[in-house]
Amino acid sequence: DADVTQTPRNRITKTGKRIMLECSQTKGHDRMYWYRQDPGLGLRLIYYSFDVKDINKGEISDGYSVSRQAQAKFSLSLESAIPNQTALYFCATSAGTVNQPQHFGDGTRLSIL
């Protein structure tokens, strides 16, 4: 089983719909992250959470919200989806030290028509 699991893997939806992307992890990490990747760009941070009660906005949080339901679960919501939110979304986890990599889920391909 994957250490970081994202659901769904693919989603096509319409403008204005509310969408939730879910992430769960079995690595026991406190820190969880949501990134967005657009073609030709690197990953950009949407939100991050250092523990259940600590949630922070990233570089591009407008139009998104998150919920940290438990240490192992971190969900991303698009309240009213718009076409320019079409992208590849990644969830990641990490330990809290500089020398630890982030571990990524396999990504969710989201298309908004």
Added chain:
Amino acid sequence: AQKITQTQPGMFVQEKEAVTLDCTYDTSDPSYGLFWYKQPSSGEMIFLIYQGSYDQQNATEGRYSLNFQKARKSANLVISASQLGDSAMYFCAMRERFRGSARQLTFGSGTQLTVLP
């Protein structure tokens, strides 16, 4: 200012040859980590190699090595003996320390590597 700069949008290399992917970074924090990830066409992000700012030696992991030049703030990835399966997007990333704890990763824009048979 960009924290991570990858100046090569695309690179080509012949199979079995070595290739260097460039990465420069910008930080005023003395404690930081540098990472390289591989993203094949299937989309997943695969961690390759890590270099710490205080590490005296260049990191190596199998065919991957990191040419770390701290004074020049560069952390180039060297792939030796390229294989067709190395064709992918490669991202350089940095993790700094903030208030005694590690921040999230900051990514470069990536380099698309194509290995030619």
